[in-house]
Amino acid sequence: MSLARVYSGLVDGIKGEIVTAEIHLGEGLPGVHIVGLPDQAVRESRERIKPAIKESGFKFPREKITVNLSPADKLKQGSTYDLPIAVGILLASGQLEVSPLQLENYLLLGEIALDGKLRGIPGVLPLALAAAEHGLDKILLPPENYKEAEPVDITPLVCSHLRVAVAVLEDRHVPRPPPAEDLHQSAPVVPDFVDVRGQSSAKKALSIAAAGGHNALMIGPPGTGKSMLAKRIPGILPPLSKQQSLETTAVHSVAGELLNQNSIIKVPPFRAPHHSISGAGLIGGGQVPGPGEASLAHNGVLFLDELPEFSRSVLEMMRQPIENGEVRISRARGSYTFPANFFLIAAMNPCPCGYLTHPERNCTCSPSQIDRYLHKLSGPLLDRIDLHLSVGPVRYDMLRDKKRSKTSSQMRRQVIAARQRQNQRYRDENFSLNADLPANRLEKYCQLTEAAHALLRTAVDDLGHSARTVHRLQKVGRTLADIEGDRRVTETHVAEALQYREFSEDNYKY
Numbered sequence: 001m002s003l004a005r006v007y008s009g010l011v012d013g014i015k016g017e018i019v020t021a022e023i024h025l026g027e028g029l030p031g032v033h034i035v036g037l038p039d040q041a042v043r044e045s046r047e048r049i050k051p052a053i054k055e056s057g058f059k060f061p062r063e064k065i066t067v068n069l070s071p072a073d074k075l076k077q078g079s080t081y082d083l084p085i086a087v088g089i090l091l092a093s094g095q096l097e098v099s100p101l102q103l104e105n106y107l108l109l110g111e112i113a114l115d116g117k118l119r120g121i122p123g124v125l126p127l128a129l130a131a132a133e134h135g136l137d138k139i140l141l142p143p144e145n146y147k148e149a150e151p152v153d154i155t156p157l158v159c160s161h162l163r164v165a166v167a168v169l170e171d172r173h174v175p176r177p178p179p180a181e182d183l184h185q186s187a188p189v190v191p192d193f194v195d196v197r198g199q200s201s202a203k204k205a206l207s208i209a210a211a212g213g214h215n216a217l218m219i220g221p222p223g224t225g226k227s228m229l230a231k232r233i234p235g236i237l238p239p240l241s242k243q244q245s246l247e248t249t250a251v252h253s254v255a256g257e258l259l260n261q262n263s264i265i266k267v268p269p270f271r272a273p274h275h276s277i278s279g280a281g282l283i284g285g286g287q288v289p290g291p292g293e294a295s296l297a298h299n300g301v302l303f304l305d306e307l308p309e310f311s312r313s314v315l316e317m318m319r320q321p322i323e324n325g326e327v328r329i330s331r332a333r334g335s336y337t338f339p340a341n342f343f344l345i346a347a348m349n350p351c352p353c354g355y356l357t358h359p360e361r362n363c364t365c366s367p368s369q370i371d372r373y374l375h376k377l378s379g380p381l382l383d384r385i386d387l388h389l390s391v392g393p394v395r396y397d398m399l400r401d402k403k404r405s406k407t408s409s410q411m412r413r414q415v416i417a418a419r420q421r422q423n424q425r426y427r428d429e430n431f432s433l434n435a436d437l438p439a440n441r442l443e444k445y446c447q448l449t450e451a452a453h454a455l456l457r458t459a460v461d462d463l464g465h466s467a468r469t470v471h472r473l474q475k476v477g478r479t480l481a482d483i484e485g486d487r488r489v490t491e492t493h494v495a496e497a498l499q500y501r502e503f504s505e506d507n508y509k510y
């Protein structure tokens with residue numbers, strides 16, 4: 001047998017795809033030639049495989065070895081193909097006691113170190129899903145990647161070394177899952193809202209944001225607790241559903257974020273990129289595009305602190321994911337889509353010195369400085385933020401008053417109850433949160449009382465709110481009604497929703 005065929009995989013966007021690796025030993029100068037659009041890391045695999053095969057007690061064939069990775073039109077990246085190529089060489093050179101047909105049940109993945117040890121790779125969850133879809137029933141992978149393959153309907157076989165992989169393939173060894181304590185990962189500790197004293201209206205607004213998935217912007221002087229508030233949001237969100245958990249884990253898996261964690265993601269992610277981040281870092285990019293922070297926040301929270309410090313062009317790029325819940329990146333080879341259905345929480349000072357809205361201190365900025373500062377935030381971006389909330393300074397007695405400070409668990413109960421009502425109402429729809437309610441469904445799901453209509457009429461005719469703003473007001477009203485368990489949206493809900501439009505561009509007064 002001088003030709004072997006094994007299966008591995010590549011990741012396209014966040015979807016896995018099967019790669020067939022053919023390994024041929026033939027006449028010619030000894031050496032390994034890899035074809036099928038390999039990148040530098042794939043080409044370097046020959047330097048890793050040779051010593052690894054020898055260190056594992058096998059012979060490296062002194063023949064011309066040709067490796068063909070297909071489909072040939074897609075770039076193969078990274079070190080994923082080390083294991084399939086090494087196994088293919090052993091099979092083609094008659095050093096592996098397994099029938100070629102049997103080998104076709106396996107997906108092989110993993111980087112190999114020079115001593116033959118297997119190392120984790122990114123993208124295992126989508127690859128495992130692709131393998132299951134392709135009808136393969138086993139996946140051979142490094143211990144670090146075990147957890148990612150676990151939720152998929154395929155048997156994960158963990159191999160720590162090339163020697164072990166050979167023993168597993170030859171049916172001489174049945175690997176056991178890594179011991180539970182290795183896999184144990186304590187949930188990240190999220191601080192509690194009780195630490196934030198006062199700020200009851202900001203807390204209420206953040207509960208609304210969390211309940212309905214609304215985007216929110218906090219505006220206030222320095223040191224009033226804006227960053228503190230945002231960091232506590234994950235503590236009031238319900239855990240992810242199984243489907244959401246798989247989607248979010250797939251994005252993190254492809255981004256290589258799970259390599260040292262060996263886990264799947266069960267709680268909503270909270271991403272807080274620094275304001276110096278590039279456009280590619282935020283929405284995704286690269287030669288073969290990978291996910292950015294917006295996608296890593298999928299099904300969770302994207303927190304942009306000090307919003308006007310982000311470059312304007314980067315902020316403008318956010319409009320697409322905010323509107324569509326996904327990022328689309330075009331390249332010469334095709335376009336790539338990444339999910340990015342997060343809710344945005346942003347924080348900023350009202351002006352460069354920070355004290356414009358402070359009741360006691362004086363602002364030292366000139367109107368033109370303030371203009372320049374706010375100019376970074378375009379109208380269309382502000383328009384996509386449902387809740388604009390003012391966070392003011394807290395009085396001393398309030399700072400000491402722990403008893404009157406709402407806790408995360410109190411807020412969480414409200415959020416979960418409101419989410420359950422939404423899930424029930426939207427059970428036959430392809431969205432589950434009020435913020436994602438399309439305009440053409442508003443009439444069906446967002447019934448207003450007559451008085452609420454009258455109030456909205458004033459908002460449009462007298463205050464000049466746009467149609468989009470009115471839709472957003474209705475959705476926020478819907479969430480307020482869900483929090484209170486009301487079937488209809490009343491004028492109280494609309495009035496409260498209107499308060500959260502205080503800072504829309506036209507209303508910004510100084």
Ligand SMILES: Nc1ncnc2c1ncn2[C@@H]1O[C@H](COP(=O)(O)OP(=O)(O)OP(=O)(O)O)[C@@H](O)[C@H]1O
Nearest residue numbers: 195196197199221222223224225226227228229394
């Ligand atoms: N409401 C509050 N309750 C308790 N501590 C607070 C509160 N607000 C601020 N602090 C204290 O002040 C520190 C700074 O707060 P934080 O970083 O959240 O302010 P900020 O509003 O984000 O300010 P900046 O605009 O400068 O970013 C906190 O770490 C905390 O110790």
Ligand SMILES: [Mg+2]
Nearest residue numbers: 226227305347
């Ligand atoms: Mg801050």
